[in-house]
Amino acid sequence: MKTDPETHVPLESFPAYPLEEMQARATAFHAQMVSRRSVRAFADTSVPQDIIEHCVLTAGSAPSGANHQPWFFACVGSADRKREIRAAAEAEEREFYAGKAGEDWLDALAPIGTDADKPYMEIAPWLICIFAQRRGGVRAGDDNKNYYIHESVGIATGMLIAACHNAGLATLVHTPNPMKFLNEACGRPPTEKPFLILVAGYPAADAMTPKHALIKKPLGDIASFL
Ligand code: IYR
16 A cells, blocks of 8 residues: 555544444444434425535545545425426336336335325425436546446435434435436436435425334344354
């Protein structure tokens, strides 16, 4: 590993906690994150843009292949654009639920209760449309090959979801398929591939959550310690 002073600086800002504090922080963060739910009924209450900006900045701090940060977050708050995106998404979803999905997929979704109607896409204050950039670089305008694009954008999206939850915002990952319409709706170039739409806002007062979503695998089923 080369750490030339020309290209590297000392790692200075890493927080050091006593062991008990680390244990308390790890436990507290878990407690905070397990209360996250995917929400499908949103209130129409507005959320100030600066909260979304800070959540996106957190996402943008994610690790990425060669630090090329191959993501773009088009944060849609305008009613007209949300309406346009909802209409295009519902058109895809109608085909999906009418049979394109196939029987097994529809069976897997039955406990969640989803269907082609997505009113929350207009009701929620923000649709964060996430794009993956095939080409780019460490600075805007660079045109190099990007690496580990899906891994990088997936990690950033996870951090965005955690940041929203931490800020007190409910979210829903929404993935109409195909999502080509998002490029035009968000004014993004064809070299960017729509990754997913993150709906963000407050839950509706009468929001319900499927029991199915409360089943979380215990540690022994998701991890081994070797
Ligand atoms: N995109 C559809 C279908 C859907 C697919 C999966 I996998 C889900 O976990 C939930 C929904 C929709 O949003 O209804």
